[in-house]
Amino acid sequence: MDRMNNLCISEQLHQEISLVQRQQMSALCSTWLRPTNTGCIYEDKSPGTCEWIWNSPEFVQWASSSPVPTRLLCIHGVSGCGKSMLTRSTVKGMREKKYQVLYFSFSRTDGDRKTLDSLARSLLCDLLVETSDEGVLSIVTELKSRNLITTGDVLEALLKSVKSVTGPIYCMIDGVDECDDEKNDQDQGLLKCILNLTKFPNGHVALVGRPYALQTAITLTPLVIEMNPSVVKSDIEMFIHDQLEKSPIPRAHGLKDDAVRTLCEKSDGMFLWVKFAMEDLHGAITPYHVKDRLRNIPRGLQNMYRAFFLKLLERLDDMQLKLAKSILTTAIASCRPLTIVELQYPYALGVGPIANLEHHRFLQPEKLICQVCGGLVNITDGILRISHVSVKEFLTRSDEHWLSDADRGLRYFQIDMRAAHLSLGTACLDYLTARLFDLNLADSDTLVAVETRYPFLQYSSRHAMSHLVQSGPPSTATLDKLDGLLESESFLVLVEYLTMLQVDDLFSLDADMRTLLLWKDTSDCEGGPSLSKLLSILKQELDRRMNRFGKDDMRTLRVQYAWDSFKDEIPDAHNRDSIVTFxxxxxxxxxxxxxxxxxxxxxxxxxxxxxxxxxxxxxxxxxxxxxxxxxxxxxxxxxxxxxxxxxxxxxxxxxxxxxxxxxxxxxxxxxxxxxxxxxxxxxxxxxxxxxxxxxxxxxxxxxxxxxxxxxxxxxxxxxxxxxxxxxxxxxxx
CATH class of the missing domain: 1.25.40.10 (Tetratricopeptide repeat domain)
Structure with missing residues (x-):
């Protein structure tokens, strides 16, 4: 009996150890795949909305666990009709019903969510987590062991993994129109990948996006759902009722009934339009104003944006308008979403000298941003983002649109991307040049303290060059600013800081400098940074550190690294004196x-x-x-x-x-x-x-x-x- 008990205990222990090992390997593979974070997909929705999808014949057939001839579903609609909310809600509902669901959302404003490679990695990681399948883990482990891994390899591993899983796998892919890769060709890009997935009896894929991105896919399947006004009508009504319940608009005088009727009629099935309409109604101060605004509320998202910006011009004073334009420009042109603290620096640097920066910091940042920008932006966890890609599309339209009668008066808000990049790049240069940074770079643990002390340092040092090279040929003023940075006391400290910040991508520093020098050559202006000037500065600093610290000290070797990176570009650099030797x-x-x-x-x-x-x-x-x-x-x-x-x-x-x-x-x-x-x-x-x-x-x-x-x-x-x-x-x- 004791022997049997010991065997049982031993077997149980072996199973527990194997489970832990599988979990550790799964976690390691998930980290290696670098998937996009989808942990925030469960966004709140108005009660009762998005439920119609479960009764849609097309969706019911697609979601069936029984073998079906067609496993590709296309859901399309115009901007702001609620596609993303529907997708997130459906994924949540299917997971609650124990479906094996993979989810991905493309985004034009997020560099990690724009490519077929990012889709493949995220879906493969999702599959690893959702199924806990030994076959999938084996495939991913084998993929990880290869010498060279291409997007094609990841896609092949995804296909093998789906095929190996028992039971149906459902993939919901949102924002197809925001994917950088080819979307309408059966023989390449995204659509080829999707069609390969649906060849398996257990492979079900739903594509969600604007109509133009699904033109070819729609012709390949009978399962097509168009989110037109009639389809989302009941959801729009529930959404409007929910928004009105939360609003200060009283029921007296039939105001809420009028609002429901008018908003339902004019919304044309666009939830985003309703959000802006509700924001406008919240500005009414009397029942008469509510009725007046309901009468004059414009139809269509473009017209709603026009009305919104006209009211900003009427409501905001000159300083507030400048702030609104600065916030929108910075949010649209920035290389990554900025924190509220970071966001204040481009504005402050544009209105006053760096010595008085604190005088131009916002007193109540979130309240002020909401006051001047309203629903055009969202703030989540202290990070500001444009509320919808259509806001960016409206503000960055070409000149001919802004010269029309409807838009001429709004041209103050037009965002020229070259000018926006120049503005942000200049702000970064001003921040880096005009102050001496007291950085203790001996210990990486101090990086957090450094960035707390200098909140705009990480962004400005990392992205200044990127903004400048996207701003068109440089002017004399910009080249002078670059010269000022190169010759400032902060320059070498900043190089060391960036080296520490990008230790796993050190060659990007060399590439950035060479890109900057190529960009400088697109201008006929004299002056500006040059390799010979850079090497001269490095040589002087190298001499100084050798004399002070010795040739083997890390402070000397860091400058030696910078010298080695660029000296091959100058023919006689190898013959110069004072080079560290070993x-x-x-x-x-x-x-x-x-x-x-x-x-x-x-x-x-x-x-x-x-x-x-x-x-x-x-x-x-x-x-x-x-x-x-x-x-x-x-x-x-x-x-x-x-x-x-x-x-x-x-x-x-x-x-x-x-x-x-x-x-x-x-x-x-x-x-x-x-x-x-x-x-x-x-x-x-x-x-x-x-x-x-x-x-x-x-x-x-x-x-x-x-x-x-x-x-x-x-x-x-x-x-x-x-x-x-x-x-x-x-x-x-």
Whole structure:
């Protein structure tokens, strides 16, 4: 009996250990896939709305668990008709009913949610979480182990995973019109992926978006739902009743009945229109004003925007108008959504000197923003976003629209994207140039404290160049500002700060500087930054730090890194004096190996400072080595075994070293470890790994795989920098 009990206990323990191991591997794979966060999809809706979908014959057939001939559902409608809310509500309802549902929403204003690659990764991760299927985990684990992973590989893994799962899988994909990839071609892009999914008996896909993005898909399935006014009529009525119950409009004088009748009649099935109409009614101060506004309320979303902006012009004083324009411009042009604190700096820098910045900070930020912008923006968890992509589309229309009789009076609010980028880029430069930042960069734990002390530092240092290169050819004034930053006391401190901030994408700093110099050459204006000027500044600082700290000190090596990044661009730079040098020899190699092992040992995760130290030491030392000394060989094996906590830049340096010694298999192994860390990202580090991988594969005769590597580089460069950028053009040849 005891033996039987022990066997049972042992078996139970084995199962528990296996479960924990599966959960750990699943979590690791989910993190590696870098999925888009869909944890916020369960947004509140008005009671009773979105329920009609469950009785729609098209949806009922699509959602059937029995084998059905057609498993593609298309849901389309105009802007503001409630497509996204319907999708989120349906996903929530299906999950509550224990359907296996995958969800993704494209977004034109979120760089992580615009591509087929982001869709594939998110759906595959969703499938891993929703099903807990051993087959799916095995497929994803195998995918993770590959040398080179393309979007095609992720899509193939997704298809295999769906096929391997028992029971139907339902995918709901919202915002198809906001996807950057091809949407209407059966033989490529998004639609090809969707059609492949629906070939499986258990693969059900619903596409949701504006009609033009679903033109081809609609012809391929009888399951089509158009969210026209008659379909959403009951939802619109419930939504209006719900909004009126929360409003101060009284029932007396039949006001609420009039409001329901008028809003239902004029809404044309657009929830977004109703939101703006309700905001307008809330501004009425008497029953007469309510009735007057109901009589004059415009039809159509475009006309509603026109009326909304006209009222802003009438209601706001000059200072408030300037604030509203600044907020909208910044929110639309920013590289990422800004916090309310960050948002105040572009405005403050535009109205006064940096010495008086605190005098131009908002007294009651959220209240003030809502007062001047109303429903045009949303604030969630302290982050401001444009409320709907149609607001951006309205404000950034071309000149001919603003010259029409209907819009000429609103032209104050027109947003020219080049001018917007120039305004934001200039604000970033002013912030970075006009103050001396007291940064303690010895400890990465201080980064949070630094960003609390200087709230606009992270954004301005990281995105100033991006804004400037999108602002058109530079003017003399802009070039002078750049010169001022280059020559300021803050410049080298900012370079060190950015290096720490982007330790896993160090090559983007080099790429940004080269892009900036190319942009400068698009202007006929004299002056501005140049490589020779940059190298002169670095040389002076390098001399100063060598004399003060010594050649082996990390403060010296950080400047050495910057020098190494650019000196090859200047023919005589190698002959200049005062360049840090290292001896080659086993003692030096042993010293480097010992130092780096100390950095790694005892830490589950390396601090940013330690990652930087490792990168700089390896780069400075290995560039002079002509052979693989035994201490370094042992060190590299140790680093590869701990690759998950290594910076990508350090792995690249080691891979390059192996490649220089013609140890191609070893180099490929290191690049594989580096690529695993940057998959799902689009940036210079990833493109460099892909290029190096392609070159090695050519040398090894793997031409098909090499072509795929270079193709991925070209496509990624085009998405990141545009088709006409030098790096994009070079990657095509």
């Amino acid at each position: 001896r080659e020899g086993p003692k030096d190699s042993a010293k480097v190996a010992t130092h780096i092992r100390k950095l790694i040992n005892g830490h589950d995760k390396l601090s940013l400072a330690a990652q930087l130290d490792m990168t700089f030491i390896l780069r400075t030392h290995l560039r002079l080595m002509k052979g693989l000394k035994e201490p370094l060989k042992i060190l590299f094996e140790f680093i590869l075994s701990s690759a998950r906590k290594m910076p990508v830049s350090a792995l690249l340096i080691i891979g390059d070293f192996y490649r220089r010694l013609d140890k191609l298999d070893d180099a490929l192994k290191v690049y594989r470890a580096a690529l695993a860390k940057v998959n799902g990202m689009e940036g210079p580090d990833k493109f460099m790994v892909l290029r190096r991988t392609g070159s090695i594969l050519i040398d090894q005769g793997e031409y098909t795989r090499a072509e795929e590597s270079w193709r991925m580089t070209g496509e990624g460069q085009q998405k990141a920098a545009g088709r006409d950028h030098r790096e994009s053009l070079q990657s095509m040849y």
